Structure formats: structure tokens, C-alpha cells
Amino acid sequence: RLNHLGRHWVVSNGYGRRVGVTNVSQSFNTRVRGPEDHNMLVLRRDGEVVRDLPVCTALLQHGQRSGGDLAYATGALLRCGGTDWFRTLILLAERFVLVIDRIHVMEPDLESGHIEWNCLGEVTASEAGFRLSQQGVYMDVLSDSGWATQLGVADQSADWKRTLDSGAYPYAKFPLPKLIFQMPGLEVGQSYCLVTLLGATDS
Secondary structure, rough: OOOOOOEEOOOOOOOOOEEOOOHHOOOOOOOOOOOOOOOOOEEEEOEEEEEOOOOOOEEEEEOOOOOOOEEEEEEEEEEEOEEHHHHHHHHEEOOEEEEEEEEEEEEOOOOOOEEEEOOOEEEEEEEEEEEEEEEOOOEEEEEOOEEEEEEEEOOOOOOOHEEEEEEEEEEEOOOOOEEEEEOOOOEEEEEEEEEEEEEEEOO
């Protein structure tokens, strides 16, 4: 989850029961068991989302500047659906998060791949990405890496539907927007890099 300026911006949607499921005993069985709705790389093969994923991430490096205002970390999901996926987070406190995703394609027959962000707020698209709005506070999700963008929806989380419909979090509405950056290619042996800046502002 990414919080800034008193707002929740990036969230996960795949935990808890799905919309329309009222039987508490079925909640766990209806949660998403895969990459959808978890702000990560989503791959498709044979018309289906690839769900054969590593059970944990390898932490390759991390550090923090004296004073704590600047921190970084790099993790990797190796053999992730036929790719090696590396993500670096660079956080400047109270300013922005810079995310660097590098996907190295290891296996053939992947049909598509994208990085997705599941967010809260109203969305407007721009040439460089997206702007989220939550009652006078904004977050820009921007990239000049040349990946095509697409706006989707995350509408299966009963928990978020209840929270937003009840007004418990009054700054956003259900369903949640899904910000998608499409991989420009899937050639075996090639690496593809996406650099994304996420920063909130009150102007």
C-alpha cells in the first residue's frame, strides 16, 4: 500500500471474499490466488493468466541514507511465469516513489504482459500516464518508458466495496481504477524496462 498526504493511493484487492459472496466460510476460497489485483507483473499464456509463480521474492539489495529520508530496495521473482522480474523501489520520504521494473523473458509462447497498479480515486489519463484525484489531493503515476497505457477496473473486492460504499473512506468510490502499462514485447532473451514515478501533490 502507498499512502501520502493523508490518502491511500495504491492498494491490493485480492484478499478477502469477492463481491456477491455472502457465506463467510467461502471467503478464503473466493480470494484471488494469483497476480491480478496485487500491483505486479501479470502475464498471459494460452489465453489464461499465468499463476505458476514463485512463493517468495529474493531481496537482492537494500539501503537507507543517514537520516532516513531516502531508501531503496531491489527484489526479484525468478522463473516468474517464464520471466525473471526485478523491481527496484527508490523512496524519497514525503516526495515520491520511483519504481524500476525490469522483465527478462526466458521462455516462449507468452501472449502478453503488463504491470498494473490498483488505486483509489478518480482517474484522468495523460500522455505520460495517469493522474488520480481524491477531493483536492492528487497523485501522478507517470512514465516515459514508451509502454502503452490502459485503464481498467478492479471490481471484485467485497471489502473495498463495503468500505467505499459506506463512506468509511470518503475520498474514493467503488470500483477501483486499475492503471495498466503494457509490455512492448515478449521476445525470448530480451529485457524490457519500465520506470514509473508515483508522487502525490495538493496542486
